[in-house]
Amino acid sequence: MIEPAQPSLFKRNDIRVAVLSLGNGKGRTHQFTYGLDAVCEELSFNVSATVTPATINDCDIALCSLCSPQDTLALCCALEERPRSRLIVGGHGIYPFRAWRHLTHRIAFGRAEDAVDTCVVGRDPLTWCYDYDADPAVTGRYEIRRARRLLQGEQSVGCGGACRFCQYRATRPLFGGKYYGAGRGYRVVEDRWDSIQIKPGRQTTALDGFSEATRKRVCKPVADDQIVDTLSRILSHNLPATVCLKVFQVVGYPWETAASVRADLLTFRDVLGRVRPGPGKGRIMMMCTVTPFSPEPLTPMEDDPANIATNWRDILLHDDLRCIFDSPHLNAFTLPQIPGPLTLYRRVAVNRGASVDQLRGIARAKTIDDAVAIGGDLHAAGAGLRVSDVLTCEGPSTSNRKVSNEQAVL
Numbered sequence: 001m002i003e004p005a006q007p008s009l010f011k012r013n014d015i016r017v018a019v020l021s022l023g024n025g026k027g028r029t030h031q032f033t034y035g036l037d038a039v040c041e042e043l044s045f046n047v048s049a050t051v052t053p054a055t056i057n058d059c060d061i062a063l064c065s066l067c068s069p070q071d072t073l074a075l076c077c078a079l080e081e082r083p084r085s086r087l088i089v090g091g092h093g094i095y096p097f098r099a100w101r102h103l104t105h106r107i108a109f110g111r112a113e114d115a116v117d118t119c120v121v122g123r124d125p126l127t128w129c130y131d132y133d134a135d136p137a138v139t140g141r142y143e144i145r146r147a148r149r150l151l152q153g154e155q156s157v158g159c160g161g162a163c164r165f166c167q168y169r170a171t172r173p174l175f176g177g178k179y180y181g182a183g184r185g186y187r188v189v190e191d192r193w194d195s196i197q198i199k200p201g202r203q204t205t206a207l208d209g210f211s212e213a214t215r216k217r218v219c220k221p222v223a224d225d226q227i228v229d230t231l232s233r234i235l236s237h238n239l240p241a242t243v244c245l246k247v248f249q250v251v252g253y254p255w256e257t258a259a260s261v262r263a264d265l266l267t268f269r270d271v272l273g274r275v276r277p278g279p280g281k282g283r284i285m286m287m288c289t290v291t292p293f294s295p296e297p298l299t300p301m302e303d304d305p306a307n308i309a310t311n312w313r314d315i316l317l318h319d320d321l322r323c324i325f326d327s328p329h330l331n332a333f334t335l336p337q338i339p340g341p342l343t344l345y346r347r348v349a350v351n352r353g354a355s356v357d358q359l360r361g362i363a364r365a366k367t368i369d370d371a372v373a374i375g376g377d378l379h380a381a382g383a384g385l386r387v388s389d390v391l392t393c394e395g396p397s398t399s400n401r402k403v404s405n406e407q408a409v410l
Helices: 034-042 069-078 098-103 116-120 167-171 212-217 224-236 258-273 312-316 341-351 356-364 368-375
Strands: 012-020 045-051 061-065 086-090 106-108 129-131 142-144 181-183 186-188 201-206 243-251 284-292 323-326 330-334 391-393
Touching: 012 034, 034 061, 034 086, 034 116, 069 098, 069 341, 069 356, 098 356, 224 258, 224 284, 258 312, 258 323, 284 312, 284 323, 341 356, 341 368, 356 368
Parallel strands: 012 045, 012 061, 061 086, 086 106, 142 391, 201 243, 243 284, 284 330
Antiparallel strands: 106 129, 181 186, 323 330
16 A cells, blocks of 8 residues: 655645545555555645545545445445535446445546546536536436556556456456556556466466356356466476466356356366376466456446355365365365355445445445345346446547536536
8 A cells, every 4th residue: 555645846735635544543544546646646736644534624625546345335434424625536446426426526437647637626527527516416427537648657558358247348448558457566467368478476367257158158268278278388388486376266147056156166177187287397376266246337247136145155165176176287276265245245235326324234234134134135137226327438539528517417
């Protein structure tokens, strides 16, 4: 986690701008993300302080970045009403904004480079910003602003893939070449299977389905033969140290059951059994990081149901399944950090527009039954509010135009 920069003599101080911290000293205490760091760097005013919900009115403008449903729940629980200071919220966790919009002054969708002052200090309506006072009933449609340029440390933004479940792909058109996740101070190597590098050490990749049939169904173009060929090719180089692959997997798609996933895992074991050993002692370790399917806003699967009846941890970590495959040259296993039904339900409740009071109750719920008693069947197919009804991706030819108040609420 990075901190606000030191004050600059070349920036103004006549407006007090601060970063809102939601932790109040407990757990995660800062919301200062890499995107927010870029905003603060471009802003012509110094941002050198953090405020809490208790001290938020000590500044004129408070900036907050929400990167996940957990951040959204934290915001709802931290603020009972909108502060007197101007609260501007951004980040890729803000798309399902309708339930908590009244707690903010402005919500900025997507990228803000080359328009930070216009967004933060300006008051004119923007196609990519929602202003509560101008449109309290959300009768307008808004855009997710595209990248205008690469920021420091970025090699590209977005993804050119077509995975049906992925919000990152759905909301970030590829800009700047091949897909890499990067930002100031960090770099995440591309997680496409066909980009695995032949070198020892840790790499991150994704399959997002244990069976080839499921991967085809979600437009994840990785065949079983590709898995075998890639792993065999790595081993053929007889590398001097272990290749550690962190492999993201998704389970619980609408067509999957506990029995079908178990069968897919056993078939996946057979697929790994086809991997050809190398000439020496080269070794691959595959660590499968499993996430239950969640119908993400703005994706082709946003209306699909979420399976909150199955605890995938109990199934995937069963004695005969946790170790998927083990041999002198290849070891594959499932990591135990698998989100449970309550975590999944909370995510779906945020994404499908549960009311702010429901979100507060769901955030405090101790069991999945308690949460469902508050939020109801939000996990069912087509339930709740659709983000795509009020939010869309900016077109490639759309400029950073301003709109009138009348246009903003059409």
